[in-house]
Amino acid sequence: xxxxxxxxxxxxxxxxxxxxxxxxxxxxxxxxxxxxxxxxxxxxxxxxxxxxxxxxxxxxxxxxxxxxxxxxxxxxxxxxxxxxxxxxxxxxxxxxxxxxxxxxxxxxxxxxxxxxxxxxxxxxxxxxxxxxxxxxxxxxxxxxxxxxxxxxxxxxxxxxxxxxxxxxxxxxxxxxxxxxxxxxxxxxxxxxxxxxxxxxxxxxxxxxxxxxxxxxxxxxxxxxxxxxxxxxxxxxxxxxxxxxxxxxxxxxxxxxxxxxxxxxxxxxxxxxxxxxxxxxxxxxxxxxxxxxxxxxxxxxxxxxxxxxxxxxxxxxxxxxxxxxxxxxxxxxxxxxxxxxxxxxxxxxxxxxxxxxxxxxxxxxxxxxxxxxxxxxxxxxxxxx
Numbered sequence: 365x366x367x368x369x370x371x372x373x374x375x376x377x378x379x380x381x382x383x384x385x386x387x388x389x390x391x392x393x394x395x396x397x398x399x400x401x402x403x404x405x406x407x408x409x410x411x412x413x414x415x416x417x418x419x420x421x422x423x424x425x426x427x428x429x430x431x432x433x434x435x436x437x438x439x440x441x442x443x444x445x446x447x448x449x450x451x452x453x454x455x456x457x458x459x460x461x462x463x464x465x466x467x468x469x470x471x472x473x474x475x476x477x478x479x480x481x482x483x484x485x486x487x488x489x490x491x492x493x494x495x496x497x498x499x500x501x502x503x504x505x506x507x508x509x510x511x512x513x514x515x516x517x518x519x520x521x522x523x524x525x526x527x528x529x530x531x532x533x534x535x536x537x538x539x540x541x542x543x544x545x546x547x548x549x550x551x552x553x554x555x556x557x558x559x560x561x562x563x564x565x566x567x568x569x570x571x572x573x574x575x576x577x578x579x580x581x582x583x584x585x586x587x588x589x590x591x592x593x594x595x596x597x598x599x600x601x602x603x604x605x606x607x608x609x610x611x612x613x614x615x616x617x618x619x620x621x622x623x624x625x626x627x628x629x630x631x632x633x634x635x636x637x638x639x640x641x642x643x644x645x646x647x648x649x650x651x652x653x654x655x656x657x658x659x660x661x662x663x664x665x666x667x668x669x670x671x672x673x674x675x676x677x678x679x680x681x682x683x684x685x686x687x688x689x690x691x692x693x694x695x696x697x698x699x700x701x702x703x704x705x706x707x708x709x710x711x712x713x714x715x716x717x718x719x720x721x722x723x724x725x726x727x728x729x730x731x732x733x734x735x736x737x738x739x740x741x742x743x744x745x746x747x748x
Contacts, residue, residue: 365429380419486580493574508536517602
């Protein structure tokens, strides 16, 4: 194999696949990047047996062939090379890297030991790149990190294809984030839970000017293809819960506020919240929402002006939340105003961007001693 390639193109190819290379494995070849030179292109591939990433870049191929190089070492070396054309020459079990008047050689892995998946049939849908990237940003934060095998399904993001829409859903059982986006589905119906790692990698590589992303659904895998890059990943095992059943069909109070003002107030209040319980209480005082918190270092009252309030406005609002769950949502909204809906002290809250019906997040409240006592003391309503 003998190839001449621009340094920028070489780095682009490496960066397109390196996150898929294994870092902890007994099979050392999986820590490498495979490079195959043919037809005026250099194709990069990396895999940890769960994810396979490929990137194809133009190159001047003088001799076809392939090699597997240590991913981390090769990447670090290339980044330190001068910004010129680089010559790669395979000589036995070493890859020689020629640059200007200098050269370096690194030992390679056996090419035949590098595993590659078989080509399998998929059902393909197409989504605009910037739309998919934005959707990932709005749901990925809600995935769980539980290592319990029985809860692995919560570590991924659900893709549910219905008609000409795709619902992206994530939950850690304490909050639920849902984003609906348009897609060219060609009649495809599919349901798959994609690992968060893969979603984050696609998010990293897809740019806002990426025209389209093709998503292919297989029996136990899914592929993402865009530009010169393709990523194949195994699906997360398990049955994702019926998220539509937990979405409240109605709420008693609806409050609209400025998202930035609410975020800043919550951030300040969180500094004085108790380290152990870590919650902030939400209430209404006049034409403002009242945020209170108290802890070992002090206490705080924050007031955020309301834009509007509707529903059961005569009902007292007193409900506690983990502040991080709220700010995670507020920071990914694409609108200035946020709608906060709830039905009471122990009811979940719905957070929605004002004027956008394609996104919502459900956050469960924190059950405090006062909340439990309040519920126990509430009068029992008799029914006929």
